[in-house]
Amino acid sequence: MGEPDTPMCIRCGHRQDQDANPAVRLAWSAERTTRGTRWLCPDCARAHVRDIEGKLPDEYW
Template sequence: MRICDFCGRREEDEPDPVVRLSWTTAVENGRARTFCPTCSREHLRAMEGKLDSEWW
């Protein structure tokens, strides 16, 4: 089970199994981070720019 490190949303709360596939992961300061599809879409530019989630 995954939990979004930005908003706290749980993967099990998502009813659509296709959307469950769109969770993203990142490594920040050596720590693995997981983000739900909503947070991933909202902060895509920051993720592409490799900004840490503290800057979002």
């Protein structure tokens, strides 16, 4: 398990590798909500880019 502050994907549970290439870390998608920051890994963000851009609620994707 990673550090408590390590970003974790809300869709698949993948944790961001802190030792990864900085360009890979920049590929993560973040959304700030009243509950805090929610993260999507690059694979999940890529798979749901149309839903994200269309601002569809999470329940639909």
